[in-house]
Amino acid sequence: MQILSRALFLIGLIVVIASLVYLGMNAISINQLHAVAYANKSNEGPNPVNNIMIMTGLSIVGSFLAGLGLSMPKR
Numbered sequence: 001m002q003i004l005s006r007a008l009f010l011i012g013l014i015v016v017i018a019s020l021v022y023l024g025m026n027a028i029s030i031n032q033l034h035a036v037a038y039a040n041k042s043n044e045g046p047n048p049v050n051n052i053m054i055m056t057g058l059s060i061v062g063s064f065l066a067g068l069g070l071s072m073p074k075r
Contacts, residue, residue, distance in 0.1 A: 009070055012065030015061055018058060
């Protein structure tokens with residue numbers, strides 16, 4: 001169980017870190033979208049809603065796996 005516990009924790013931690021990186025990328029995309037919206041109202045930028053939904057799902061799954069890995073018995 002100790003190996004499975006550590007593996008789940010590491011996978012969860014990696015997914016949470018990936019979601020944080022994705023959050024940074026989405027923040028940049030949203031800032032660019034706002035800049036385009038204010039500069040030229042006829043030009044549309046990419047819609048970041050799908051990226052935000054993926055990021056939210058990744059953070060939920062990663063947090064669940066990390067919590068599951070921490071709560072498993074160590075023996």
